[in-house]
Amino acid sequence: MLFWIVNVAYSIVTPDSESHLE
Numbered sequence: 001m002l003f004w005i006v007n008v009a010y011s012i013v014t015p016d017s018e019s020h021l022e
Helices: 004-013
Strands: none
Touching: none
């Protein structure tokens, strides 16, 4: 389950950009 990990990492990389990039 690497999906949520990438999601969290992306959220950290984009704190105010597009955190909801499903």
